[in-house]
Amino acid sequence: MPTKLHFFGAAGGVTGSSMLLEHDGASVLIDCGMFQGSKTEKELNYRPFPFDPTSLSAVLLTHAHIDHSGLLPKLTRNNFKGPIWTTPASAELCAALLADSAGIQEMEVEQLNRRNMQKGGAQVTPIYTRADAAACETQFKTVAFNAWSQILPRLRARWWNAGHILGAASIEVEASDASGAILRLLFSGDVGAGGSQFAADPEGPSGLDFVVMESTYGDTERAKLTPAERQAKLVDEMLAAHGACGPLLIPAFSVERTQELIVDLLQAMDEGQAPRGPIFVDSPLAVRVMDAYFRFGKAQDGSNPFERLKQSTWLQFTESANESKAIERVRGWHIIVSASGMCDAGRVRHHLQRLLWNEQATVMLVGYQAVGTLGRLLRDGVKDVRIQGEHIKVAARIRSLDIYSGHADAPGLVKWAQARGPIRGAIFLTHGEPLSRTGLQGRLQSAGAAAGGVIAPLLDACYRLEGVEAISETIGAPRIPQDAPARHDWHNARADFLNILGQKLQDASSDQAREQLIAKLKSQLAA
Ligand SMILES: [Zn+2]
Secondary structure (H helix, E strand, O other): OOEEEEEEEOOOOOOOOEEEEEEOOEEEEEOOOOOOOOHHHHHHHHOOOOOOHHHEEEEEOOOOOHHHHOOHHHHHHOOOOOOEEEOHHHHHHHHHHHHHHHHHHHHHHHHHHHHHHHHOOOOOOOOOOHHHHHHHHOOEEEOOEOOEEEEEOOEEEEEEEOOOOOOOEEEEEEEEOOOOOEEEEEEOOOOOOOOOOOOOOOOOOOOEOEEEEEOOOOOOOOOOOOHHHHHHHHHHHHHHHHHOOOOEEEEOOOOOHHHHHHHHHHHHHHOOOOOOOOEEEEOHHHHHOHHHHHHHOOOOOOOOOOHHHOOOOOEEEOOOHHHHHHHHHOOOOOEEEEOOOOOOOOOHHHHHHHHOOOOOOEEEEOOOOOOOOHHHHHHOOOOEEEEOOEEEEOOOEEEEOOOOOOOOOHHHHHHHHHHOOOEOOOEEEEOOOHHHHHHHHHHHHHOOOOOOOEEOOOOOOEEEEEOOEEEEEOOOOOOOOOOHHHHOOHHHHHHHHHHHHHHHHHHOOOHHHHHHHHHHHHHHHHO
16 A cells, blocks of 8 residues: 655645644644634635544644644534544643633634624534534643654654754654555654754654645745843843833733743843743733743753743733733833734734833834734734724833744755755645745755755645655645735735725825725726
């Protein structure tokens, strides 16, 4: 029976990571991520899996991020009963993240059903519920880094620290056949940037037949900052925010980014580089995953950098909505770290609503801001925003400090691939927007990283692996069109259009000019 590799997600996009390996008559799934891109992609979450969940023998999970783990409870809901192999830290983070994700699914569907009921539309069911997430949690089977686990009689796997987030791994798979021939594969998961005081540098084996690797920043080169340089930049921002006499609001992702930030903020205060003041961590999910950081956090020197968060009297975790609301009444210098990182959901929107008009306040964006999100609008300097239907003038200082990244940049990815050599077959590139992926493909090809070339598989593509040959199998049409413009669907186009319109109206010299512009557009639409 031939060995086959299917690409069921993050092929031509960044989200929905999922690959299926058929070997020796059994099937193993590597990651089961949620699609989070355009509406067209997100709609895939609601469709049946492109494989039979009951036919899977096991799942191997690289890490806890929702775009890699988010559809695991849907597998359980669809009668998958096998083990989900991953590291202890990933299992613990998944417990919090999947319960949170299930809560969001239930809430969104409830709102949708209420609207549908008013309009006489059909009722929909959530992708999965909190009960499914809890049931899924019992299927986790944990593995230590660097030790082999026997997954099937003729397939074993080993988890290597990928240095991306807590517990994140690259997974090495060794598959043998009846004749004793061995096929060696490596699934990169997300590869860390290295040189961080919070995570190990990415590790991995060398001498492989095939490598599947991510390409998120495949065409981007970032300035390398040492931990000290990064800290200095953060201190500058703290001093400037303090000098402006208002609070500092930092929208941040609940997992990892928030924990790293508060370690750095506290260090700046403890070492007297920045004035002391309360730091509010206003994100229930961030609070719920803290235990995992206390238990599994490890710096390059072996110490736990998150340990210091246990003792600080300046740190305040606000879990209930009332505690969150009470932050409004705090006077004097204080910092609020709240999710979501791109300001498109969560409690941070409430803080933005009450602080954006205030010219003494500072809003510091620290991560990736996707097109169409409120975070991106703020970063791009928009002076007027709408939050929960309310029109708000942006007077606060808006700062952007993109120095906290969990991903290797293009040179880092090439270096990572070279360290895996010799690669006798091909490298398959996943987990990247089309331009990033093509960029990395070129870089890897010129570096001669793999003897079998560099392949950019399309969504739902399948390859037969024979020795070191990867032979493309003919399959039906992919579930969604694969050309770039189609991925950028009309919802994105509408968001772009509304952004441009908003900017034009704002830039217009007078209200009269604004009215003229609107009249002109209306007549165009009526034509
Ligand atoms: Zn990730």
